[in-house]
Amino acid sequence: MVKAIAIITVSDSCFKDNSKDKSGPALFDFITEKYPEANVHTIIVPDEKEIIERELKYFCNSNIDLILTTGGTGLSPRDVTPEATRAVIQKEVPAITTAMTIESLKKTPMAMLSRAVAGIKDRTLIINFPGSEKAVTECIHVVKGVLSHAISLINNELVEVRSIHDKMQVDHLCPHKMNSKVDISKVALRPRESPYPMLEMSEAFNIVDAVMLQWEECIENIPIENAVGKVVAQEIIAKEPMPPFPASVKDGYACLSLDGAGVRKVRAAISAGENNFTRLGPGECARVNTGAPLPLGADCVVQVEDTKLIKASSDNQTELEIEVLVAPQAHQDVRAIGFDIPIGAILAEKGDVIDAAQIGMLAGAGYQSIPVIAVPKVAIMSTGNELQEPSEKILRPSHIRDSNRIMLKALLKEHGYDCIDCGIARDDPTELAAAIAHALPRTDVLVCTGGVSMGDRDLLKPVLINDFGATIHFGRVRMKPGKPSTFATCQYEGKIKYIFALPGNPVSAYVCCLLLVLRALRGCTRHCGDFARLSVRLSHDVPLDARPEYARAVLRFPAAPDLPHAALLGNQCSSRLLSACGASVLLELPPASDSLKQLDAGTTVSALITGRIDLTRL
Ligand SMILES: Nc1nc2c(c(=O)[nH]1)N[C@H]1C(S)=C(S)[C@@H](COP(=O)(O)OP(=O)(O)OC[C@H]3O[C@@H](n4cnc5c(N)ncnc54)[C@H](O)[C@@H]3O)O[C@H]1N2
Numbered sequence: 180m181v182k183a184i185a186i187i188t189v190s191d192s193c194f195k196d197n198s199k200d201k202s203g204p205a206l207f208d209f210i211t212e213k214y215p216e217a218n219v220h221t222i223i224v225p226d227e228k229e230i231i232e233r234e235l236k237y238f239c240n241s242n243i244d245l246i247l248t249t250g251g252t253g254l255s256p257r258d259v260t261p262e263a264t265r266a267v268i269q270k271e272v273p274a275i276t277t278a279m280t281i282e283s284l285k286k287t288p289m290a291m292l293s294r295a296v297a298g299i300k301d302r303t304l305i306i307n308f309p310g311s312e313k314a315v316t317e318c319i320h321v322v323k324g325v326l327s328h329a330i331s332l333i334n335n336e337l338v339e340v341r342s343i344h345d346k347m348q349v350d351h352l353c354p355h356k357m358n359s360k361v362d363i364s365k366v367a368l369r370p371r372e373s374p375y376p377m378l379e380m381s382e383a384f385n386i387v388d389a390v391m392l393q394w395e396e397c398i399e400n401i402p403i404e405n406a407v408g409k410v411v412a413q414e415i416i417a418k419e420p421m422p423p424f425p426a427s428v429k430d431g432y433a434c435l436s437l438d439g440a441g442v443r444k445v446r447a448a449i450s451a452g453e454n455n456f457t458r459l460g461p462g463e464c465a466r467v468n469t470g471a472p473l474p475l476g477a478d479c480v481v482q483v484e485d486t487k488l489i490k491a492s493s494d495n496q497t498e499l500e501i502e503v504l505v506a507p508q509a510h511q512d513v514r515a516i517g518f519d520i521p522i523g524a525i526l527a528e529k530g531d532v533i534d535a536a537q538i539g540m541l542a543g544a545g546y547q548s549i550p551v552i553a554v555p556k557v558a559i560m561s562t563g564n565e566l567q568e569p570s571e572k573i574l575r576p577s578h579i580r581d582s583n584r585i586m587l588k589a590l591l592k593e594h595g596y597d598c599i600d601c602g603i604a605r606d607d608p609t610e611l612a613a614a615i616a617h618a619l620p621r622t623d624v625l626v627c628t629g630g631v632s633m634g635d636r637d638l639l640k641p642v643l644i645n646d647f648g649a650t651i652h653f654g655r656v657r658m659k660p661g662k663p664s665t666f667a668t669c670q671y672e673g674k675i676k677y678i679f680a681l682p683g684n685p686v687s688a689y690v691c692c693l694l695l696v697l698r699a700l701r702g703c704t705r706h707c708g709d710f711a712r713l714s715v716r717l718s719h720d721v722p723l724d725a726r727p728e729y730a731r732a733v734l735r736f737p738a739a740p741d742l743p744h745a746a747l748l749g750n751q752c753s754s755r756l757l758s759a760c761g762a763s764v765l766l767e768l769p770p771a772s773d774s775l776k777q778l779d780a781g782t783t784v785s786a787l788i789t790g791r792i793d794l795t796r797l
C-alpha cells in the first residue's frame with residue numbers, strides 16, 4: 180500500500196520563485212488523485228547535489244514509500260539529480276526510466292537527452308522525472324500502473340503481491356481481455372426499444388426455478404459451528420441418550436418414594452459432575468444438586484424447599500438428618516436416561532434449516548460435524564464508470580461511491596450466504612468481459628449490478644451474449660423496482676454458471692437480490708425459494724404504479740387482535756436506499772388499473788417477510 184509520497188522539484192529558478200513550478204504541482208495532482216489516502220509532501224530544492232542528496236535521504240529515513248523528483252536530469256552543468264539519486268540508492272531499477280524514455284521518444288527525440296535514474300533505498304522507491312510539465316505528465320502515465328505493485332514488492336507485502344500476480348495470471352489466460360466482440364462505436368444504431376420481452380413476475384420466478392434445477396446438489400460435511408442457516412442433507416440420529424444418567428431436576432434430596440414423608444438419614448452429598456456409588460436403603464437420602472446423578476436405590480428428588488433440617492454435625496458442615504415434609508411420587512423431579520433425547524431419536528431431518536438450538540442439541544449429542552447440502556458459490560461485482568470504492572477519500576467529479584456491492588454482500592450474509600467480492604468493472608466491453616472472465620472460474624452464481632438497461636454504456640447483456648455465449652433467460656420483468664433485471668446462464672470451463680445482472684439503482688439491486696438471487700440460492704438447497712407471506716393492513720393510502728410494486732415497509736403490531744399494520748418507508752424511488760433501511764417486509768402491491776389508482780388506508784395486502792420482524796406496538 181502506498182501510504183506516504185514525497186515530490187521534490189529540483190530547479191534553481193523554481194527554488195527562487197516557487198510560482199514557476201508547474202511540474203511539481205502536475206505530479207501532486209496526479210498522485211493525490213491516484214492515492215487519495217496517501218500523505219503527500221512537496222518541496223523545492225536548488226540544483227545542488229548535496230542538498231538533493233540530503234533531502235532524498237531525509238525522506239527515505241522518514242518511511243516515505245515513493246519519492247518522485249522532477250528536474251535536473253538533463254545535460255547542463257547544473258543538472259545533478261541523477262548523480263544525487265545514484266549516491267542514495269542501493270539498487271537501480273533501470274527499466275522504469277527506459278520505459279519512460281521509449282514512450283517519450285515517440286513524441287520527441289529530445290527524450291534522448293534525459294539521464295533520469297530510478298532505484299531503491301531501503302523501503303523507498305525513487306524515480307527521477309524530467310523537468311518539463313509536459314514530459315512529467317507523459318512519463319507518470321507510463322509508470323502509474325506499476326507503482327503500487329513495486330512498492331508492495333519492496334515492502335514484501337505478500338498478500339497484495341500474490342493478488343496482483345493472480346490477477347495478472349487471469350488477465351493472461353483470459354481470451355476476452357484483449358478484444359470483446361461487442362462494438363460500441365456505432366452508437367447511432369443502438370436499439371431504441373428493448374429487444375427483451377417484458378415478463379410477468381410469475382414467469383420470471385418459474386424460469387429461475389426451472390433453470391436452477393440444473394444445479395447439481397452435493398453434500399458436504401461441515402463443522403456444526405458453521406452450520407447455522409445450512410440445510411441438513413441426511414437424517415441425523417442420536418447415538419447417545421441425553422441425559423446419559425438419571426439426573427436430578429432440583430436442588431434437594433434424592434430419596435426412595437416408598438418411604439413417604441418423614442425423617443431421613445443423609446447418607447451422601449452429590450454435586451453435578453460427581454460420580455458416587457452410594458446405594459440408598461430405606462429411610463436414607465442423599466443431598467443432590469440440579470444436574471447431579473441420582474444414587475443407586477433412589478427413585479425421586481424432594482426439593483430443598485419441601486424439607487426441614489433435623490440434625491447437623493456440631494460444626495454445621497454436614498447434614499445428618501432431614502425431614503421430608505411432603506410425600507414424594509416415584510420419578511418426581513428426575514430426568515430418566517434419555518428423557519430429553521432417547522438413543523435413536525431424530526435430531527435433524529433432511530431439509531431442516533439449522534438454527535442455534537439445533538446446533539446446541541447436536542453438540543449435546545456429541546456431533547462435531549454434520550452433512551449439509553452445499554450452497555452454490557456466489558460472487559458480487561459492480562459495474563459502472565461512475566463508481567468509486569466507498570473507502571476512497573476524495574470523490575471525483577460526477578462520481579459516486581459503490582454502495583451496491585457491500586450492500587448485497589451484507590444482504591446475502593443476513594440470509595446465510597457468503598460471497599466473494601469481484602470489485603468494480605468499468606463500462607467498457609473489453610474490461611467488462613475481463614472482469615466477468617476473472618469472476619466466473621471462482622463462482623457458480625455471479626451477481627452483478629448496473630449496465631442492464633437502455634444506455635449505450637449498458638453493456639452487460641451484449642458482453643454476456645457475444646463474449647460468453649450466454650443464454651439470456653429474461654432481460655426485463657414487469658416489476659417496480661427492477662424492470663431491466665436479467666438472468667442468464669453460460670458454460671464456462673465446462674461448468675454451468677448462473678448470472679444475475681441486476682439493475683444498478685440501489686433499491687432495485689436490493690429488491691431483485693431478495694426476489695431473484697435469494698430465490699435461486701434458497702431453491703438450490705430448500706427446493707422452495709419463496710419467502711413466507713403475511714397479510715397486513717396498510718396504515719395509510721398508497722398510490723399504485725403501472726407495474727406491480729414491491730414496496731418496502733415496516734410493521735407495527737396493534738394491541739387489540741388485528742392484522743399487523745404496514746407503513747411504507749417514505750418515497751419509494753429506486754435510487755433512494757433509505758426506503759429499504761429497516762424494512763421488515765416487501766408489500767406485494769398490484770399494478771394500477773383504470774378502476775384502481777390507489778389502495779386506501781386499512782386495505783389488506785400481502786407482505787413477503789424478507790427482513791427482521793421486531794415487535795413494535797402501535
Ligand atoms: N431509456 C431507458 N432508460 C432507463 C430505463 C428504461 O427502461 N429505458 N430503465 C430505468 C430503470 S427502471 C432502471 S432500474 C435503470 C437500470 O439501469 P442499469 O441497470 O443500466 O444501471 P446503470 O445505468 O449502470 O445505473 C443506474 C443507476 O444506478 C446507479 N448505480 C449503479 N451502480 C451502482 C452502485 N454499485 N452503487 C450505487 N449506485 C449505483 C448509477 O449511478 C445510476 O444512477 O435504468 C433506467 N433507465
Ligand code: MOO
Pocket residue numbers: 658659660661662663682684686687753754
Ligand atoms: O425498475 Mo427501475 O428499478 O424502477 O428503477
Ligand SMILES: [Mg+2]
Pocket residue numbers: 629630631632633634636637
Ligand atoms: Mg443504465
